Amino acid sequence: MLEDGLGYPVRGDWVGRIIIGGVLGLLSVLVIPTFAVFGYLVRVLERTVAGEEVPPEFDDWGDLLAKGVVATLIALAYSVIPVVAYGIFITVVAGIGSGIGGDIGALVGFTGALLALAFIPVLFLIYYAVPAALTAYAARGEVSAAFDVGLLKPTLFSVDYLLAVLMPIVVAIGVFVASVVLLVTVVGAVFVPFLQFYGQVAVFRMFGTAFADQSDRLQAKPTGGDGAAATSI
Template sequence: MAIDLERLVRYPANSEEWATILLVGGVLTALSVLIVPAVLLLGYLLRVLRAGMAEAAEPPGFEDPRTLLYEGTVASIIVLVYQFVPLFVATLTVGGTVLAVLTGVEVGVVPGLVGLLGGLALAAILAVVLGYVTLIGLANYAHEGDLRAGFDLGVCRAVAFDGAYAVPWLYGVLLLVAGNVVAGVLGFVPVVGVLAVFYAQVAAAWAWGKGFADARGLDDAPESQGTATG
């Protein structure tokens, strides 16, 4: 089923508790540079993935924070494993540049700059490519409730090459870009900026959840609640 763009854009506010959800989500987004808020936010977005799989009309709430923290922690592990290579490349690139400066190694300004930018560009490309697969792993974990499901390469491969997932994935990315543009334009009002980013994340996660369910042929996606195993 094609995604209704208007429904998708309205989704994060389609609840009687929308103001509370946006407020809590905005606070967690603003504090996501810290570990616990970031983990709680990731746990919530897993709930939104499930909501997308079930094509729920309303966004989930933030009740049961212990479950949010647990699932967010498991999701963080999944993200870190998939993103290890781009993180390693970026760290190696920046670390090598800093080491060269501190030790006085003369590689020349232009070669050094090319190496730095080239390494960061490679890390960014790897992050995007692996990020595409990371979301599939997160969605499969959200669906199955098992950590191992996050690394089911068979599912990742099948969904990644299915247009039923690829198109909603693109919708989600565009929503994130739009949210960050709004945040940038309204940066002089910090509250509005973080709310825009969170709003876009919720809409994007719903789209990704629906795309995953369509690609997997899930008629009624179960809503696992913190049943992951190692």
């Protein structure tokens, strides 16, 4: 999976794609280019799930922007709701501790502080769920698919998807180290957005591959005694 992901961005006529992606990265402060890149990454998921081996081109910009906006909203939905709920919970615990006072209040406050550290796993859960949700959206072309528990559950609990989530961390570290080296050379700093775009495409390829592999297994799984293939996904 890692080898396939790293080789994917440079298949076909890759130079033009990397240049466009890098330029959009340079212009990301304007926001709209960010949506275009996000939309392109959704298209990478679409192509991967469909079984295509060559990355998509930058075309139909209206579609790219629309997909980018929708994908951003999906990611925000998965991120904001847990963060807000967790923040409210911590605030309530801290308020109770302050209201009680004394040793019991101090104990409750200390417990709240420990719970605050548990925010790190919450962030990981968000990071873990968002790619699956985006891939489900890309595969079905429907926003509701991103929140379809029945569709997401098999992928989220698969070993392949876990590896697909962990491997990008390796890619991200490699891209970060290479970016630092480029930044040190000053002139090389110009190439950082292009390198980062390459890393993003590689990572989303791995997410899409894990989702597609899990979907294929579910479709091939016999149902009942007649050996018919399941078609739930």
